[in-house]
Amino acid sequence: MKKISGNKLLVKALREEGVDTIFGYPGACTIDISDELYKQDFTKVILPRQEVALVHEADAYARSTGRTGVCLVTSGPGATNLVTGLATAYYDSVPLVCFTGQVARHLIGNDAFQEVDIVGITRSITKYGVVVKKREDLGRIIKEAFYIARTGRPGPVLIDLPKDVMAELGSPEYPESVNIRGYKPSTGVHIGQLKRAIKMLGKAKRPLFLAGGGVIISGAREEFTKLAERTNVPVVTTVMGRGAIPTNHPLYIGNLGMHGAYASNMAVSECDLLFSIGTRFNDRITGKLHSFAPKAQIVHIDIDTAAISKNVQVDVPIVADAREAIEKLLEYVESCDTEKWFGKIKGWRADHPLVMKEKPVMTPQDVVETINRMFDEAIIVTDVGQHQMFTAQFAEITEKKQLIMSGGLGTMGYGLPGAIGAKIGNPRKTVISISGDGGMQMNIQELATAVLEELPIISCVFNNNNLGMVRQWQKLFYGKRYSMTCLRSGAACRGKCGEVPCPEYTPDFVKLAESYGARGIRITKKEEIEPAFAEAMKSEKIPYILEFDIDPEDLVYPMIKPGGTLEEMIMDC
Numbered sequence: 001m002k003k004i005s006g007n008k009l010l011v012k013a014l015r016e017e018g019v020d021t022i023f024g025y026p027g028a029c030t031i032d033i034s035d036e037l038y039k040q041d042f043t044k045v046i047l048p049r050q051e052v053a054l055v056h057e058a059d060a061y062a063r064s065t066g067r068t069g070v071c072l073v074t075s076g077p078g079a080t081n082l083v084t085g086l087a088t089a090y091y092d093s094v095p096l097v098c099f100t101g102q103v104a105r106h107l108i109g110n111d112a113f114q115e116v117d118i119v120g121i122t123r124s125i126t127k128y129g130v131v132v133k134k135r136e137d138l139g140r141i142i143k144e145a146f147y148i149a150r151t152g153r154p155g156p157v158l159i160d161l162p163k164d165v166m167a168e169l170g171s172p173e174y175p176e177s178v179n180i181r182g183y184k185p186s187t188g189v190h191i192g193q194l195k196r197a198i199k200m201l202g203k204a205k206r207p208l209f210l211a212g213g214g215v216i217i218s219g220a221r222e223e224f225t226k227l228a229e230r231t232n233v234p235v236v237t238t239v240m241g242r243g244a245i246p247t248n249h250p251l252y253i254g255n256l257g258m259h260g261a262y263a264s265n266m267a268v269s270e271c272d273l274l275f276s277i278g279t280r281f282n283d284r285i286t287g288k289l290h291s292f293a294p295k296a297q298i299v300h301i302d303i304d305t306a307a308i309s310k311n312v313q314v315d316v317p318i319v320a321d322a323r324e325a326i327e328k329l330l331e332y333v334e335s336c337d338t339e340k341w342f343g344k345i346k347g348w349r350a351d352h353p354l355v356m357k358e359k360p361v362m363t364p365q366d367v368v369e370t371i372n373r374m375f376d377e378a379i380i381v382t383d384v385g386q387h388q389m390f391t392a393q394f395a396e397i398t399e400k401k402q403l404i405m406s407g408g409l410g411t412m413g414y415g416l417p418g419a420i421g422a423k424i425g426n427p428r429k430t431v432i433s434i435s436g437d438g439g440m441q442m443n444i445q446e447l448a449t450a451v452l453e454e455l456p457i458i459s460c461v462f463n464n465n466n467l468g469m470v471r472q473w474q475k476l477f478y479g480k481r482y483s484m485t486c487l488r489s490g491a492a493c494r495g496k497c498g499e500v501p502c503p504e505y506t507p508d509f510v511k512l513a514e515s516y517g518a519r520g521i522r523i524t525k526k527e528e529i530e531p532a533f534a535e536a537m538k539s540e541k542i543p544y545i546l547e548f549d550i551d552p553e554d555l556v557y558p559m560i561k562p563g564g565t566l567e568e569m570i571m572d573c
Contacts, residue, residue: 003169004169005166006170007036009139012174014070019043023071030101052443056413057418059096061422064379079121083121090125090409092408096149097146097157097159102115102118102161119160126155135169138166138170142174152183188320193317196316205340206271207231209275211224212276214241215323218324219323224244232338235249235252239405240405240408253345254393259560260558269291273297274293275299277325277326291567354393362525362548364554366529368394374537377401381414383405383440385439387468388434404422413443415459423456437465456536458546461509466552519543520546
C-alpha cells in the first residue's frame with residue numbers, strides 16, 4: 001500500500017466528510033496543505049481578509065446549512081485570531097472543525113516563530129482540542145473531530161497540525177467509523193420523565209412553552225409548531241429561539257427577557273407550568289433568578305446535561321435531543337384548555353403592544369417591517385447591538401426565513417462575515433445582514449471577499465453615529481454621561497462636546513462600498529426605504545450597502561435593568 005503525506009490524508013479526509021467549502025488563510029505552517037488543496041476539485045477554498053472574520057463565515061455557513069463549517073489557518077497569530085469566533089460558536093452550539101498549523105514537534109515549547117499553545121488557549125471555548133503528535137493518529141483524529149463537532153450538543157473542535165507530522169508519510173486509509181471511549185452522546189428520551197411532564201401539562205391551568213435555540217439547531221421547527229397547535233399552549237421564545245414557531249402564528253407571544261415583549265415576560269411571571277425546550281436560561285432571559293417564573297413548575301428538555309438546573313432549578317429534567325423529544329411528545333399529548341389563560345395574555349398584549357412610537361422620521365421598525373413585506377424568503381443575519389434587538393423584536397421569521405446572530409457571546413463584527421458565510425452556503429437564497437455603524441466597521445474588510453466571490457448580499461447599516469446599546473445604558477442608568485460611545489468624537493471635539501460643530505462621520509459608507517467594487521445607497525427618509533431594497537434585490541453578483549440614517553434617541557424598549565425582574569420593565573422614557 002502506497003504511503004501518503006499527512007497533508008494528502010487531510011485533503012482525502014475532507015473529501016470523505018463531504019466538505020464542499022473551506023474558509024482558509026495561509027501561512028508558513030499550512031503552505032503545504034494549501035498546495036494539496038490547489039490540486040483538488042471537490043471543495044471551494046474561500047480566502048477571507050482576516051481570520052477573525054473567517055471563523056464567523058464558517059460559523060454562519062454551518063448555521064444556515066446544517067452542515068459542519070471548516071476552517072484552516074496558520075500557526076501563531078493566525079490561530080489566535082480564531083479565539084473570538086470559536087467562543088461565538090461554542091456558546092451558540094455551532095459545529096465547526098478548525099485546523100490550525102503548528103511548528104514542527106521539536107520546536108514546540110521553544111518559543112519558535114509563530115508558535116502558540118492554541119489548544120491550551122482555547123480549551124474552555126472548544127468542545128474538543130488536540131495536537132496531532134503522531135502521523136498514524138491523524139486520520140482517526142480528523143474522523144473523531146467531525147463526529148464530535150456535530151453530535152450531542154454541537155460545537156467547535158480544534159485540531160493543531162505540526163508541520164513535520166503533516167509532511168510525514170503514512171497510511172492512506174481514512175477510518176469509516178468512530179468509537180470514542182467516554183464520548184457516547186445519548187439523544188434518546190427517558191419515557192418516564194416525559195410522561196411526568198405530560199401529566200403536569202395536562203393539569204396546568206396556565207401552561208407556557210419556552211423555545212430556545214436548541215429547537216432550531218435540532219431542525220425541529222415544524223415539529224414544535226405541531227406540538228404547540230396540538231396542545232393549544234402559547235409560546236414564548238428566547239432571541240436564539242425566534243422562528244421555532246412562525247412569528248405570525250396565533251399561539252406565538254414573542255421573545256422574553258431583557259428586551260422581551262411585555263406580554264411574554266408577564267406570561268413567564270404568571271404561568272403555572274413553564275415547559276422549556278432547548279435553552280440555557282442565561283441571565284438575559286431570566287432577570288433576577290429568584291423571581292423567575294415564581295409561580296411555575298418547570299420542565300426542561302435539553303441535549304446538554306450540564307445546562308439543566310445550572311441556573312434555574314427545574315422540577316422535571318429531561319436530557320434529550322429537542323427534535324426527538326418533541327416527536328415523542330406528539331405521540332402522547334392532548335389539547336389543553338387554555339382559552340381563559342390566552343385571554344389574559346391577549347389583554348397584556350393589547351395594553352402594551354410591541355411597537356415603536358410613531359415618528360415622522362425613519363425608525364428601525366420601519367426598515368425591518370419593509371424587509372418583512374418585501375422578502376418572502378430570506379436569511380437575515382445580524383450584528384450585535386440595538387439593531388440586533390430591533391430585528392429580534394420586529395422581524396417576521398416564518399418557514400422560509402431564518403434569523404442568524406451571535407446570541408450567547410454577543411460578538412460585534414459578526415454581521416457582514418456571517419452574511420457572507422450564509423450566502424456561500426445558500427447561493428439561491430436572499431441574504432440580508434443588519435449591522436450598526438460600529439459593528440460594521442469591525443469587519444468591513446470582508447466586503448472585498450463578498451465582491452470577489454460575487455455575492456449579492458444586502459448589508460443594512462443602522463447608522464446612529466454611536467455605539468447605540470452602550471449609549472442607551474448611559475442614558476438610562478449613567479446620567480447621560482456619554483463616554484466612549486460617540487463615533488464622531490476625536491481630537492477636534494475632545495473636551496468641547498456641544499461647544500464646537502460635530503466632525504463629519506467617518507467613513508462615508510457609500511464611498512467605501514464603491515471603493516471595494518460594491519454599491520452603496522444612503523437612506524434618510526421612510527419613502528426611500530423600499531426603492532433602496534428594490535434596487536439591491538435586482539443585483540445578481542454585486543453586494544450592496546444600504547446605510548440608514550437612524551436617530552440615536554431610538555432606544556430598544558421594553559428594557560429590564562440589569563439585576564431586575566421580568567416584571568420590572570422600562571416601557572419608555
